[in-house]
Amino acid sequence: MRSSLRKSHTEAVQAAGMDRQTLRDWVHRYNEAGLAGLSDRHGGGARPLLLAEQEAELAEWVRQGPDLAKHGVVRWRWADLARAIRARFGIVLAERSISDVLRRLGFRRLVARPRHPNHDPAVQVSFSATSPPS
DSSP: OOOSSOOOHHHHHHHHTOOHHHHHHHHHHHHHHGGGGGSOOOOOOOOOSSOHHHHHHHHHHHHHOOOHHHHSOSSOOHHHHHHHHHHHHOOOOOHHHHHHHHHHTTOOOOOOOOOOTTOOHHHHHHHHHHSOOO
């Protein structure tokens, strides 16, 4: 006679709403490590393509912003950074990967309004002073 607490694999699978293979994997993990074996495992993931020194240099590029004469842009876009990384380090990164690297480095996607390199604040103030109030 079987104990009422002990269930067959089929009954356990149906009660837990999973397939037999998952239940089998959980049983093996429990048998090897007890309750700690049932906690989620996270793989290390793929090794980053950029080295720590390269990421530090990339972070400095982003902090300083692009040089129009050198980089040909007035603000960094992911595509521009991917092009600069390929030219400097010889590493090809997708735009989505650039986003992940920047997020890991603590940057967020905040875009300031671009300014023309030859803008003159004095001209802007003088223009504002002569405009009639609305």
